[in-house]
Amino acid sequence: MKKIVNERYQETRFEETLENGLHVILWQKKDYVKSMFMMVTPLGAMDMKQVDENGKEYHFPAGIAHFLEHKMFEMKDGDVMDAFSTMGANVNAFTSYTETAYYFTTSNAIEEPLKLLLDFVQELAIDEESVEKEKGIIIQELHMYKQMSDSRLLMETYASLYKNHPLRYDIGGDDDSVQSITLEQLEECYRINYHPSNMVLVGVCSEDPENIMKIIRENQSGKKFPKMAGIKRLEFDESEKPARETYTFSMDVTLPKVSIAYKLDGVEDVSQRMKEEWCIRILLDAYFSSLYPDFQTWLDDKIFNDYVGCEVDLGKDYGMIMFYAETLKQEKFKEIVQDTLKRMESGDIDKKVLQQLKRRYFGQAIRSLNSFDDIVITSARCYFDKTDFFSSMDILDAIDEKDIKDAANKLKQGHCSIVTLLPEKSK
Incomplete structure (x- = not known):
């Protein structure tokens, strides 16, 4: 584990990349009771078209990153939020245009919620029925945001500025794109974007970073992940003129x-x-x-x-x-x-x-x-x-x-x- 000290700002963090590629960043704040851990993939709403290092392209409907965020909270043996709650921790997630993040905060012991964070983000447990059910929930959420004037003004501004760039879509997509998302697309999007080598885990707490790293190493050593080609977003050709003036x-x-x-x-x-x-x-x-x-x-x-x-x-x-x-x-x-x-x-x-x-x-x-x-x-x-x-x-x-x-x-x-x-x- 590498210790990185910034003398100017008097801050220290610790970093390590595990054998499976997961990068870990730990900040120790000794005088704080609260702890926060976040696991992030650079899969955002803009990642509708991707290409791996072998040149293979992947095309997904608008809103698939947000759809995956919703489905990640399902486990084979229960509900993720209930599991965190029993540990005295609060869990949440968000999707932006550039990333999807899952995080928890707690003032209690961190070992169990930290292992749960790693476990539920590293397993996709969905089926055809649950995917179809989720479509209605997400579309209802999209309609709710459309009723908020500030949110709608921003969405229409992006749609007016951009002709081809994925910023023209809402983060959650639209009714048609959500309806078109399939189980197979979700599984493929998860496979290429949620591999440990494509993700980072960041933690801030008062505990000894070496003890935390021990928990993370043990958790990851018990899992097997296939080798994965690096993935990146395909660039879009965008004209200088707006889509609508x-x-x-x-x-x-x-x-x-x-x-x-x-x-x-x-x-x-x-x-x-x-x-x-x-x-x-x-x-x-x-x-x-x-x-x-x-x-x-x-x-x-x-x-x-x-x-x-x-x-x-x-x-x-x-x-x-x-x-x-x-x-x-x-x-x-x-x-x-x-x-x-x-x-x-x-x-x-x-x-x-x-x-x-x-x-x-x-x-x-x-x-x-x-x-x-x-x-x-x-x-x-x-x-x-x-x-x-x-x-x-x-x-x-x-x-x-x-x-x-x-x-x-x-x-x-x-x-x-x-x-x-x-x-x-x-x-």
């Missing part, structure tokens, strides 16, 4: 909501991607938050209320900036967004504002080192990205005005999609 829909809401999103190029290199995302986030906060002098005026003039914000998301093969607001003055909001992006494109930023934002983000990052949730998911994502846990913080700390200028050159006024949500009476 404007889209309007209605729901039972009081005030209209607007989303204005711009497509950006993806960034292959992980470190460069981190830097550009930090730089764009800094520009967004400098020009579209309470730090910008006109922002309070916009609020006072009721161009929008306190439901307002902006996001940046850069990936390997996609990128976007999104502005959103609840507003009765939709045209004025659009003008403000366009003017904001023009200012951002200049790359000009006050030195004091830059330092203020860097200190704010850095402080938030330092505080996150006390959040078990942040530690485990960031550790997993850094492992899959082949980068160090603290790289993002170090990159942020080194950003200067030239970096801001360079990132601003990547911004594009075109390639925009505007999505409007109107109250139903406005149909």
